[in-house]
Amino acid sequence: MDIKEKIIFEKKWQEYDKWYDDHEAVYKSELHAVKELIPKGTGLEIGVGTGRFAAPCHVEFGIDPSINMLHLAKKRNVKVVQGVGEKLPFKNDSFHFILIMVTLCFLNDVSKVIHESKRA
Numbered sequence: 001m002d003i004k005e006k007i008i009f010e011k012k013w014q015e016y017d018k019w020y021d022d023h024e025a026v027y028k029s030e031l032h033a034v035k036e037l038i039p040k041g042t043g044l045e046i047g048v049g050t051g052r053f054a055a056p057c058h059v060e061f062g063i064d065p066s067i068n069m070l071h072l073a074k075k076r077n078v079k080v081v082q083g084v085g086e087k088l089p090f091k092n093d094s095f096h097f098i099l100i101m102v103t104l105c106f107l108n109d110v111s112k113v114i115h116e117s118k119r120a
Helices: 004-013 013-022 024-037 067-075 110-120
Strands: 043-046 060-063 079-082 097-100
Touching: 004 013, 004 060, 004 067, 013 024, 060 067, 067 079, 097 110
Parallel strands: 043 060, 043 097, 060 079
Antiparallel strands: none
């Protein structure tokens, strides 16, 4: 994510989160589909945002560059870390699974995020 996109998410985090309330049927549909696929174990969501998927899917950890979004994710009981998917600050084999939702289109280097996900 480049600095311009990060600044947008820093400024528009409330609007981002409100979208899910305004489009509740779409959100619940996506959430239901994702919940069906979440394996058991310790998980990390890359691009956790405000925790709209991590929290109800019981994904324990989340990483995102936006500190404002992370504050809300933390209130939703997600253990948060500020950072980016291209350089995960976690040891090898730290997680049983990685969740990436609504994030790939914002990444600078998708292949690096996938590589880091496999490592972590």
